[in-house]
Amino acid sequence: xxxxxxxxxxxxxxxxxxxxxxxxxxxxxxxxxxxxxxxxxxxxxxxxxxxxxxxxxxxxxxxxxxxxxxxxxxxxxxxxxxxxxxxxxxxxxxxxxxxxxxxxxxxxxxxxxxxxxxxxxxxxxxxxxxxxxxxxxxxxxxxxxxxxxxxxxxxxxxxxxxxxxxxxxxxxxxxxxxxxxxxxxxxxxxxxxxxxxxxxxx
Amino acid sequence: xxxxxxxxxxxxxxxxxxxxxxxxxxxxxxxxxxxxxxxxxxxxxxxxxxxxxxxxxxxxxxxxxxxxxxxxxxxxxxxxxxxxxxxxxxxxxxxxxxxxxxxxxxxxxxxxxxxxxxxxxxxxxxxxxxxxxxxxxxxxxxxxxxxxxxxxxxxxxxxxxxxxxxxxxxxxxxxxxxxxxxxxxxxxxxxxxxxxxxxxxxxxxxxxxxxxxxxxxxxxxxxxxxxxxxxxxxxxxxxxxxxxxxxxxxxxxxxxxxxxxxxxxxxxxxxxxxxxxxxxxxxxxxxxxxxxxxxxxxxxxxxxxxxxxxxxxxxxxxxxxxxxxxxxxxxxxxxxxxxxxxxxxxxxxxxxxxxxxxxxxxxxxxxxxxxxxxxxxxxxxxxxxxxxxxxxxxxxxxxxxxxxxxxxxxxxxxxxxxxxxxxxxxxxxxxxxxxxxxxxxxxxxxxxxxxxxxxxxxxxxxxxxxxxxxxxxxxxxxxxxxxxxxxxxxxxxxxxxxxxxxxxxxxxxxxxxxxxxxxxxxxxxxxxxxxxxxxxxxxxxxxxxxxxxxxxx
Amino acid sequence: xxxxxxxxxxxxxxxxxxxxxxxxxxxxxxxxxxxxxxxxxxxxxxxxxxxxxxxxxxxxxxxxxxxxxxxxxxxxxxxxxxxxxxxxxxxxxxxxxxxxxxxxxxxxxxxxxxxxxxxxxxxxxxxxx
Numbered sequence: 106x107x108x109x110x111x112x113x114x115x116x117x118x119x120x121x122x123x124x125x126x127x128x129x130x131x132x133x134x135x136x137x138x139x140x141x142x143x144x145x146x147x148x149x150x151x152x153x154x155x156x157x158x159x160x161x162x163x164x165x166x167x168x169x170x171x172x173x174x175x176x177x178x179x180x181x182x183x184x185x186x187x188x189x190x191x192x193x194x195x196x197x198x199x200x201x202x203x204x205x206x207x208x209x210x211x212x213x214x215x216x217x218x219x220x221x222x223x224x225x226x227x228x229x230x231x232x233x234x235x236x237x238x239x240x241x242x243x244x245x246x247x248x249x250x251x252x253x254x255x256x257x258x259x260x261x262x263x264x265x266x267x268x269x270x271x272x273x274x275x276x277x278x279x280x281x282x283x284x285x286x287x288x289x290x291x292x293x294x295x296x297x298x299x300x301x302x303x304x305x306x307x
Numbered sequence: 308x309x310x311x312x313x314x315x316x317x318x319x320x321x322x323x324x325x326x327x328x329x330x331x332x333x334x335x336x337x338x339x340x341x342x343x344x345x346x347x348x349x350x351x352x353x354x355x356x357x358x359x360x361x362x363x364x365x366x367x368x369x370x371x372x373x374x375x376x377x378x379x380x381x382x383x384x385x386x387x388x389x390x391x392x393x394x395x396x397x398x399x400x401x402x403x404x405x406x407x408x409x410x411x412x413x414x415x416x417x418x419x420x421x422x423x424x425x426x427x428x429x430x431x432x433x434x435x436x437x438x439x440x441x442x443x444x445x446x447x448x449x450x451x452x453x454x455x456x457x458x459x460x461x462x463x464x465x466x467x468x469x470x471x472x473x474x475x476x477x478x479x480x481x482x483x484x485x486x487x488x489x490x491x492x493x494x495x496x497x498x499x500x501x502x503x504x505x506x507x508x509x510x511x512x513x514x515x516x517x518x519x520x521x522x523x524x525x526x527x528x529x530x531x532x533x534x535x536x537x538x539x540x541x542x543x544x545x546x547x548x549x550x551x552x553x554x555x556x557x558x559x560x561x562x563x564x565x566x567x568x569x570x571x572x573x574x575x576x577x578x579x580x581x582x583x584x585x586x587x588x589x590x591x592x593x594x595x596x597x598x599x600x601x602x603x604x605x606x607x608x609x610x611x612x613x614x615x616x617x618x619x620x621x622x623x624x625x626x627x628x629x630x631x632x633x634x635x636x637x638x639x640x641x642x643x644x645x646x647x648x649x650x651x652x653x654x655x656x657x658x659x660x661x662x663x664x665x666x667x668x669x670x671x672x673x674x675x676x677x678x679x680x681x682x683x684x685x686x687x688x689x690x691x692x693x694x695x696x697x698x699x700x701x702x703x704x705x706x707x708x709x710x711x712x713x714x715x716x717x718x719x720x721x722x723x724x725x726x727x728x729x730x731x732x733x734x735x736x737x738x739x740x741x742x743x744x745x746x747x748x749x750x751x752x753x754x755x756x757x758x759x760x761x762x763x764x765x766x767x768x769x770x771x772x773x774x775x776x777x778x779x780x781x782x783x784x785x786x787x788x789x790x791x792x793x794x795x796x797x798x799x800x801x802x803x804x805x806x807x808x809x810x811x812x813x814x815x816x817x818x819x820x821x822x823x824x825x826x827x828x829x830x831x832x833x834x835x836x837x838x839x840x841x842x843x844x845x846x847x848x849x850x851x852x853x854x855x856x857x858x859x860x
Numbered sequence: 861x862x863x864x865x866x867x868x869x870x871x872x873x874x875x876x877x878x879x880x881x882x883x884x885x886x887x888x889x890x891x892x893x894x895x896x897x898x899x900x901x902x903x904x905x906x907x908x909x910x911x912x913x914x915x916x917x918x919x920x921x922x923x924x925x926x927x928x929x930x931x932x933x934x935x936x937x938x939x940x941x942x943x944x945x946x947x948x949x950x951x952x953x954x955x956x957x958x959x960x961x962x963x964x965x966x967x968x969x970x971x972x973x974x975x976x977x978x979x980x981x982x983x984x985x986x987x988x989x
Binding site: 140141142143145169170172173175177283287290291294295298299302303 | 344346348350351352354355356358361362
């Protein structure tokens with residue numbers, strides 16, 4: 106739920122990175138945090154866990170600065186992907202304005218991708234948000250594994266599984282190498298802000 | 308789950324744009340943003356394209372705005388980190404409270420000797436306080452009162468005990484009357500009173516505790532006089548002039564403080580640097596026999612009235628307490644129809660007692676006013692011989708700006724700064740001082756303690772500024788030649804238009820002092836005159852206006 | 861569906877927070893919505909710490925609410941974290957907002973609870989929640 110602060114002349118939007126466990130959501134945000142200008146990002150919050158799994162959420166505030174007098178702040182969140190964290194995922198999705206669905210290109214994860222997308226749809230419905238209207242982009246992550254000889258899904262297969270109805274932009278990526286991460290973020294941010302700005306005008 | 312879904316759906320649709328905000332606001336926003344949405348979103352897209360990429364790819368030409376923001380942030384970071392490096396100015400707790408725990412709630416429950424009734428009672432009080440500290444409710448308030456009453460029965464009657472109980476009873480009454488009386492100040496007084504009572508009850512009272520008690524009483528009186536300004540009086544009778552005006556009450560405060568100081572004979576921390584100042588006239592302090600007699604008489608009357616005032620307070624609070632007991636008894640009687648006539652009779656008595664209590668309250672207020680007048684007379688009498696010596700131009704009427712001065716020590720000499728010009732004053736670390744001197748000016752940020760607001764320690768007059776304005780004020784160093792040695796304290800001064808910073812060796816007092824006599828002086832650069840303060844200091848008063856004008860023009 | 865905060869509302873909210881909480885010993889107070897957006901921010905802690913605080917607080921509060929439901933409660937009436945030097949108190953305002961108060965150990969929790977309740981009432985009026 107976007108916040109328009111007329112006092113500070115700022116717009117705040119929330120973008121959530123969703124997807125099955127270990128698909129690379131946190132990797133995306135960590136990469137952004139490490140490589141973006143420190144003027145632009147604030148402190149990244151990760152709740153300390155013994156392993157490398159997200160327990161609750163990761164959070165990164167991003168400040169685009171003022172454009173034509175209007176400041177824009179983006180909150181990036183990731184959700185924990187494991188099945189048992191369903192309640193948490195729903196919690197983190199609250200008030201979301203835009204979603205990045207990070208899908209795992211590993212062939213063995215094919216079903217998980219589909220299930221996760223279904224999970225997203227249901228959670229959004231519980232907030233009366235339609236997945237077909239909310240700003241959404243896909244990221245097909247781990248493309249680099251092809252070179253290592255690991256079986257991965259083709260882009261066409263993934264498009265068919267996930268994007269056949271929604272037909273939103275999709276990006277190939279390798280978050281661990283930093284490929285496709287910024288492209289994904291740029292697109293989702295532009296879309297989200299456009300939608301919010303248009304709502305303002307109506 | 309379904310129910311939750313419904314709820315969430317409601318929430319999300321709740322913020323109907325039309326309802327939340329007026330049309331003019333949106334219209335204004337549209338106008339302000341020059342809402343050609345296309346252009347705006349295009350500009351946003353461009354910015355996103357620019358910023359959302361690895362830092363080393365971003366063009367080196369940042370926008371002016373971002374550069375400034377950068378500078379600001381760096382500045383802030385520097386200041387924050389240097390504040391951390393320098394010693395933090397902690398609020399000084401009164402010496403006597405050094406040993407007391409910060410919060411009763413942090414104390415562990417002590418092991419109790421079952422035979423010791425006082426210890427048991429004390430424990431009940433602590434438990435009741437903990438409950439109140441955790442949750443402020445009528446029930447917990449009542450329990451604390453009960454526990455305190457029980458403790459009182461176990462204690463030997465003593466003046467200190469009575470004094471603290473007066474404070475506690477009044478505070479608890481105030482809390483019960485009106486929730487708004489519960490504040491940080493009143494809670495702090497409650498806590499400190501209980502701590503002190505605890506020590507006294509355990510027979511651990513010594514000189515420190517006596518001092519602590521005096522200071523506590525002072526704080527409490529100050530709090531009450533501030534409260535009486537806000538709360539209209541209960542009884543109808545007081546409406547005619549029972550209220551104290553703002554100015555009066557401040558003086559009253561000051562005088563009460565002064566009176567108590569004089570009475571308890573508190574020794575000043577830093578002795579006056581001596582009366583060998585550069586005033587040309589003779590400065591010997593001579594008292595004629597006659598004036599000393601009158602003075603003694605007045606002091607006697609004053610002290611008796613003071614004692615009377617405290618007696619009245621005690622009687623009133625006892626009366627109110629008894630009335631509460633009577634009230635409980637009456638309520639029991641009312642439940643039996645056969646006892647109804649007795650209950651009615653008791654009700655009449657109750658009402659009478661309440662009336663007497665109110666009258667006593669008014670009497671207290673009147674007494675306070677009388678006391679203050681008397682106090683003025685007493686002090687003036689004391690000062691008379693000196694003022695004769697000062698000269699014929701001297702008048703008892705002291706200009707308003709001169710009535711309070713901040714006394715500072717400079718090169719072994721005492722100097723006064725009219726408090727009306729003081730924005731903030733405090734001691735500073737050597738490191739900070741060097742930095743300020745090197746820079747050539749000081750700012751309020753330099754002396755702002757970590758995690759405190761910029762308004763902390765700043766005189767009320769300057770609270771009309773916004774926090775940002777205060778932070779941006781620069782106070783250039785003044786009188787560099789005269790104050791050339793390395794100092795320990797800083798005084799931020801201003802006449803409302805110009806600003807400056809004075810350095811001093813020390814601050815003899817933590818508070819500004821009341822001026823009892825003042826004589827203007829001609830032909831002295833930067834000096835307005837000579838003042839005698841209530842605590843008996845004789846100081847030269849700086850001409851702040853001329854100092855500011857010279858240095859800042 | 862989105863929330864607009866006007867200058868007047870922001871000023872009113874800050875006034876309430878100042879009179880009820882900051883004046884009674886609170887060090888820093890923030891008002892956030894349930895998604896973690898920072899609505900009002902009063903105090904001296906730096907923004908770079910406040911933004912994560914807002915996000916974590918909202919999540920914390922949300923998680924606790926879920927726990928409450930699991931034990932058959934609508935919501936817990938007290939969410940309070942006691943530290944060695946600093947304490948944190950959370951209160952829910954309406955269905956969408958959370959008031960978070962940071963205070964040190966010299967301030968009584970009962971006082972903060974009392975004042976938070978008062979502040980919450982006034983904030984509800986201002987936000988029309």
